[in-house]
Amino acid sequence: MPLEAIVFDLDGVLIDSEPVWEEVRRGYVASRGGRWLPDTQQRLMGMSTVEWAAYIATDLVDGVTAEEVAYTVIDQMSERYQGGPPLLPGAEDAVRRLAAHRPLGLASSSPRALIDLVLGRLGVEGLFRATVSTEEVDAGKPAPDGYLTVAAQLEVRAEDCVAIEDSSNGLRSAHAAGMTVVAIPREAHPPSDDALALAAHVAKDLDELTPELLGGL
Structure with missing residues (x-):
């Protein structure tokens, strides 16, 4: 072909953004008293924004919506990239x-x-x-x-x-x-x-x- x-x-x-994604999302989960599971990072890799935000809101953190998760995490990622990806x-x-x-x-x-x-x-x-x-x-x-x-x-x-x-x-x-x-x-x-x-x-x-x-x- x-x-x-x-x-x-x-x-x-x-x-090399996967360590940054893990740090930001892990930090978000910890700040809300959530549970970061051994297979969490591997599961999140490749998920769309809707999918990973829903996973965090449903399985890892209590009392938040997927929309809140996505907004906060993406905002923090943008800040991290401002100095250069x-x-x-x-x-x-x-x-x-x-x-x-x-x-x-x-x-x-x-x-x-x-x-x-x-x-x-x-x-x-x-x-x-x-x-x-x-x-x-x-x-x-x-x-x-x-x-x-x-x-x-x-x-x-x-x-x-x-x-x-x-x-x-x-x-x-x-x-x-x-x-x-x-x-x-x-x-x-x-x-x-x-x-x-x-x-x-x-x-x-x-x-x-x-x-x-x-x-x-």
Whole structure:
């Protein structure tokens, strides 16, 4: 199949934001006397804003609404990013290198406000022809909705796209959409073996992503 477009995830692929998300959400739960469970961070990865806010309000904290959770957490995340998002090594170069080769899309579990803030701060917002937040589709990752929407906005078939992902839910989402998946696992939150097995290629870092590599998949 011809490679028609390349679709990035954001958190854990372009920015090292998962530790920030965990710190902010864990802090929020603790400040309300809630319960942070051993599997909470893994469960939250890939959820849309509606999904993770509802999970925190229902399972971890008493006496708050999902809307209150989302507003407070996103506001705190925006404050943390104001000094510059935690860019991963090689992120900007990888985006610019691949944008010169094929149209780029982005499918992220971050809310729209944070997507726009991060891409603007990096100065690469104009290089993405389509960006989708899972809060803008029916279901977050591991459902394929976000990736399918990006492909539709790019006017290409999902099967003709390569997706760059790091998490278990992200890998499952892109694969369920029919995309060829490249995994860049994060040591702090490695994907499960069964999710990693869905990847056509496992890269050690963003510098490994070249037009030749992706075109050969």
